Amino acid sequence: MPSLNSWAYLFLKGSTSSMQATNLLILLLGFGVLAFYLGRGRSLAIAAPLGGIRKLHSLPSYYGMHAALWCALPSLFLLGLWLMFDESVINSLVIGSVAADIAPIDTATYNLLLNKVANLADGILPRKGQTESILAASDHMQSLRVISSWSLTALLLALSTAGLFWGWSKTASDFRARPAVEKVMQNLLLACACLAIFTTLGIVLSVLFESIQFFRSVPIYDFVFGLEWSPQTAIREDQVGSSGSFGAVPLFVGTLLVSAVAMVVAVPVGLMSAIYLAEYASKNVRNYAKPALEVLAGIPTVVYGFFAALTVAPFLRDLGSSFGLTVSSESALAAGGVMGIMIIPFISSLADDVITAVPQSMRDGSLAMGATKSETVRRVVIPAALPGIVGGIMLAVSRAIGETMIVVMAAGMAAKLTANPLESVTTVTVQIVTLLTGDQEFDSPKTLAAFALGLMLFTVTLLLNIFALHIVKKYREQYE
Amino acid sequence: MSKPVDHLNKIKHSLRRRNRAEARFRWYGRVAVFIGLAAVAVLFGDIISKGHGAFQATYINLSVAYNQDLIGVDNLTDPDELAMGNWQALPKAALRAQFPEVSGRSDKRKLSGLLSSGAGYDLKDRLLANPLLLGETESIWLLADDDIDTYYKSWLAGDAYAARLTDKQIIWIEQLHQQGQIRLQLNTNLFTRGDSREPEQAGIRGAVMGSLLTLVLTLMLSFPIGVSAAIYLEEFAPKNRWTDFIEVNINNLAAVPSIIFGLLGLAIFINFFHVPRSVPIVGGLVLTLMTLPTIIITSRAAIKSVPPSIRQAALGMGASKYQTVLHHVLPLALPGMLTGAIIGMAQALGETAPLLMIGMVAFIVDIPGSFTDPATVLPVQIFLWADSPERAFIEKTSAAIMVLLTFLIIMNTSAVWLRKRLERRW
Numbered sequence: 009m010p011s012l013n014s015w016a017y018l019f020l021k022g023s024t025s026s027m028q029a030t031n032l033l034i035l036l037l038g039f040g041v042l043a044f045y046l047g048r049g050r051s052l053a054i055a056a057p058l059g060g061i062r063k064l065h066s067l068p069s070y071y072g073m074h075a076a077l078w079c080a081l082p083s084l085f086l087l088g089l090w091l092m093f094d095e096s097v098i099n100s101l102v103i104g105s106v107a108a109d110i111a112p113i114d115t116a117t118y119n120l121l122l123n124k125v126a127n128l129a130d131g132i133l134p135r136k137g138q139t140e141s142i143l144a145a146s147d148h149m150q151s152l153r154v155i156s157s158w159s160l161t162a163l164l165l166a167l168s169t170a171g172l173f174w175g176w177s178k179t180a181s182d183f184r185a186r187p188a189v190e191k192v193m194q195n196l197l198l199a200c201a202c203l204a205i206f207t208t209l210g211i212v213l214s215v216l217f218e219s220i221q222f223f224r225s226v227p228i229y230d231f232v233f234g235l236e237w238s239p240q241t242a243i244r245e246d247q248v249g250s251s252g253s254f255g256a257v258p259l260f261v262g263t264l265l266v267s268a269v270a271m272v273v274a275v276p277v278g279l280m281s282a283i284y285l286a287e288y289a290s291k292n293v294r295n296y297a298k299p300a301l302e303v304l305a306g307i308p309t310v311v312y313g314f315f316a317a318l319t320v321a322p323f324l325r326d327l328g329s330s331f332g333l334t335v336s337s338e339s340a341l342a343a344g345g346v347m348g349i350m351i352i353p354f355i356s357s358l359a360d361d362v363i364t365a366v367p368q369s370m371r372d373g374s375l376a377m378g379a380t381k382s383e384t385v386r387r388v389v390i391p392a393a394l395p396g397i398v399g400g401i402m403l404a405v406s407r408a409i410g411e412t413m414i415v416v417m418a419a420g421m422a423a424k425l426t427a428n429p430l431e432s433v434t435t436v437t438v439q440i441v442t443l444l445t446g447d448q449e450f451d452s453p454k455t456l457a458a459f460a461l462g463l464m465l466f467t468v469t470l471l472l473n474i475f476a477l478h479i480v481k482k483y484r485e486q487y488e
Numbered sequence: 489m490s491k492p493v494d495h496l497n498k499i500k501h502s503l504r505r506r507n508r509a510e511a512r513f514r515w516y517g518r519v520a521v522f523i524g525l526a527a528v529a530v531l532f533g534d535i536i537s538k539g540h541g542a543f544q545a546t547y548i549n550l551s552v553a554y555n556q557d558l559i560g561v562d563n564l565t566d567p568d569e570l571a572m573g574n575w576q577a578l579p580k581a582a583l584r585a586q587f588p589e590v591s592g593r594s595d596k597r598k599l600s601g602l603l604s605s606g607a608g609y610d611l612k613d614r615l616l617a618n619p620l621l622l623g624e625t626e627s628i629w630l631l632a633d634d635d636i637d638t639y640y641k642s643w644l645a646g647d648a649y650a651a652r653l654t655d656k657q658i659i660w661i662e663q664l665h666q667q668g669q670i671r672l673q674l675n676t677n678l679f680t681r682g683d684s685r686e687p688e689q690a691g692i693r694g695a696v697m698g699s700l701l702t703l704v705l706t707l708m709l710s711f712p713i714g715v716s717a718a719i720y721l722e723e724f725a726p727k728n729r730w731t732d733f734i735e736v737n738i739n740n741l742a743a744v745p746s747i748i749f750g751l752l753g754l755a756i757f758i759n760f761f762h763v764p765r766s767v768p769i770v771g772g773l774v775l776t777l778m779t780l781p782t783i784i785i786t787s788r789a790a791i792k793s794v795p796p797s798i799r800q801a802a803l804g805m806g807a808s809k810y811q812t813v814l815h816h817v818l819p820l821a822l823p824g825m826l827t828g829a830i831i832g833m834a835q836a837l838g839e840t841a842p843l844l845m846i847g848m849v850a851f852i853v854d855i856p857g858s859f860t861d862p863a864t865v866l867p868v869q870i871f872l873w874a875d876s877p878e879r880a881f882i883e884k885t886s887a888a889i890m891v892l893l894t895f896l897i898i899m900n901t902s903a904v905w906l907r908k909r910l911e912r913r914w
Binding site: 092095186190193194196197198200201202203204205207208210211214215217218276277278279280281283284285288289297300301303304306307308309310311312313314315317318319349352353356380381382383385386403406407409410411412413416417437440441444445458459462465466469470473474477 | 506507509510513514516517518519520521523524525527528531534535538712713714716717719720721724725731733734736737738739740741743744745746747748749751752754755756761762777780781784808809810834837838839840841844845849867868870871874875882885886889892893896900
């Protein structure tokens, strides 16, 4: 089974080199199949004079697999590495050898030059009207690309043929093919399992690096404790509000406000419906009501966002004005309320799990003492299930904090420091989306700020999750 | 000492109170369940009532004369001439012929505003398909402008919305209606076209194709990787700190906000590996990383549910550990794994936020045909349309949501069906 490296990077390039990569991949797979049959055939040929395949250490197909793995795996690995690095190597070679008159002085001109040369080499830009040195650079790039693609093909062919021959020649009656194949497979499985770690690592590194860069231009203290958020950076020196201010407190407050509204809706409704369905409802009601509630969990958040922005928000605004209240049309109440509806099934299913895990004997004991059913639930079942419920609520809070689409569509853009749910607030996720959608250069504080916000979001939700999962796990062990 | 009767009274009193509390508590529960179910009903009702209209579009019947002089094209095989042709003149002339009394610049402009700005190009396509029509006249149904569409639908429903029309336009529409020259037809554009700035010409084909390509890639990557990881963790992993660490990682990744995966995709795939923006490849990679935890967790549950006796029997017959897993455990766990994969794909299909980060939010008219074409996906299309100011896009957005929800309902019910049908109880 090809690992992510080899699979993914095949596709990671533009049209021409991705075509080449796809073709090479198909070629390699064909080679692998060929190697399988050659290896198997050789083992059968060896076994025949000895008295059948009983005399082999492993089944013939394992000898085939062994040859196929030797043939395909190293080549796939090489292909992956090559595709990952060939562009950057070619770029640095080309830019390193350009004529002095166009040599780049900083990163901006470097990128500009690189784009221009690459576009010329791809034939996107017309060659007419370009200077000699640029044309020379683009020709250089083109020739390097041709060399790269030919040498890649040649190397891969050589490597897979050598692997095939090696795997094939190892075939012998006493060769332990099955353990060898199984060992390779075990390592592949392990690599797949480790991908989770690499993903986490990738998240941490990508957010951390950009954040550190951001904190170089904006002190971390100003970011975490600053009270004003207006991330416009000036294009001209004399522009009004030219120095963007990156105080994230209004965003944190807005996020907490929206999440709090969501929790006020979701916790009572989710908890009570879980209790009702687990303790009171007949089997019939439970069988229908539970999946119907779970439908809410399957609805995409963008749908909730549409619902919040176009139905709930205008409704609340009109309702408010009929009571003489001014409700903003992007109020935290609308976004939070709809988010709460989204979280209801999350809380109710987690609460249902922990409530049904409370041993029946505890209920029986309480009922036998003459307590009513609701007293049993309130005084015995809920306290017993409390750690699990708290864990579930914390997971729900982490979800509310990280929820994006509802707030992007229904909450405001302007950062305001307020605790009034009728006003419009903005959240961390809204700002990340606003700062990063559209074209932007990658090292302005404006885009880097998004990564700093992402770091905050990741840290907070990670801590909440670890803590909550820990509580839930502990609780489960208690009654197992 | 008080008398026993007092005690009895006290107990009776408190019993009544306690029973009332019991009834109240029960009602709280009923109300909570009702709120949840009402939310489902209101949400679906709202979307359907807003969106059902979009499956029909207003068409106006006109007799169009394919006049060579008007278009300025003689030779239909010459691409240069076709590109220079004045195709918009065709529907304009047809409208003038229908309402010869209209005069004055602004009125004429209002008149041609009855039809979609794409009507001329539709006629061009029709002419190219039937070159014999050149010089002929035919009666044909042409797509109306979105404002006309909104007005006509609301007028038919008895609650006319005329905010963006002039009085004359309303009179024209009424005339057309009396003559049976305006009607609602099935809106095929919605399913056959890509995005457009003009609501009446916008369709979800591009977004559906983008979603399909992205999902195919996601499934191709996340299912094999997820299943392999689950097999390793469940069957082979030694109990040590390293595997504990992997487990903690997987559980936490399942709860990381999806937008963080978008940041990861932006920083790693786009800025580090220079994968082009907006293409299904990046979308697929990001969604793969996002759905992997779900798939791993459900696959592990499926492997766990295979009873140990099966493994012991295979091992007892002399199978190796791998043969046991590949030949016996995996086939038996497959239905559960497939269920998990479908649920993971449903999650990926509905995901929007990470895709905004990696540029799949661009305005793309062309329908993507490969993994390297710029594309958008259905939820992002919904987001884009919901953001558009035109009133007609509200209807379109709701219709796109209905399509998305239909896909999701199909996926989820098939997962439930698969589980019921194929999963064995041991």
